[in-house]
Amino acid sequence: MELGNMIFGNSRGEHPVDRAWQDDFCQFLYDCGLDGRGYYDKEDQYQTSRGGFENDVFLVNPYDWDADCTCGFDDMNYEWWEENQHTDGCFSNRIKKYENELKQKGIEWLSKKYITLVDNWAKVNGWEHGWNGCAFHCDCGVHKRYDEWAKNKGHKDNCRLIQPNFWYKPTGFRLNFYKYPLRDAYMNQNITFEELKKIIEHCKESILGNKTL
Ligand SMILES: [Zn+2]
Ligand SMILES: [Zn+2]
Ligand SMILES: [Zn+2]
The missing domain is CATH 1.10.10 (Arc Repressor Mutant, subunit A)
Structure with missing residues (x-):
């Protein structure tokens, strides 16, 4: 992961995306009438509040430069660590x-x-x-207790911090990138390039079926 993304960015996910997919992905954006960063400049029913594109099949949003946690999880996390500290005898101290x-x-x-x-x-x-x-x-048990506490928590689906830059609705495939399409990108499902190309094809068809570009 790039350091800038790790510290300031919000591109996260279980599986890294091969940067070699970038050209095909950007071509897909152009084919859909978006620009190379994921902006859709027509003010019609498909434009998202963040300037991207969404229809019944998929969503594209540009990188969110001001993404913050809006679901309260970051605050809860902070409070937990305020109340649960390592003991003096802990290895970490x-x-x-x-x-x-x-x-x-x-x-x-x-x-x-x-x-x-x-x-x-x-x-x-x-x-x-x-x-x-x-x-x-840590050998005082705080990290263990934290993992236990955090296990079924996390950001809510609608939290601004974790919104996808690309979302393919039929399979729930999500992809996030750092600043520009497919830079330091991650996805929630470990798909192949062939599978991505199929997804892209279906997305393009969904546009042509619904309206003319
Ligand atoms: Zn959140
Ligand atoms: Zn400890
Ligand atoms: Zn070990």
Whole structure:
């Protein structure tokens, strides 16, 4: 995942999309009368509130630059972490303390020496993988409780943060990209290129059947 998308973006999904599909996908957008970013500029019944296109078969929306959680899950999440903190004895707090000591001793952050020391410390203190993943390790149970709490939660279907950039209604196939079509893109179903082409064909037919371009 691109760093910009990871921190600021909202392109997420279970399966990464091959960037090689980009040309065909963009051609599909042009064929449907949209531009290369997914905007549909005719103010008719098919234009979505975000400037994309939607009919009975599919939806295309351009990247949502201002997407925020509108369903309350992000706030709930934040509150949960306010109320549930790691214990002092948790690995995650002990390693923070150790790293602060290193900094105070003047050992340069992320230097070779620093990484070696943290790697050893982590292994001796209960994280077999050492440096790798040590920043996310917790042994006080908070992470477990969080997973339990979060298991059946998540953003609501209508939350602005998780709206698809492409949605094929007959199968529920959804695809999201970062800023531009198929950049750092993800999909909810692991389909092949051949299957995508079939979907695209059906979408185009749905337009030609309903109206003339
Ligand atoms: Zn949300
Ligand atoms: Zn392990
Ligand atoms: Zn913990």
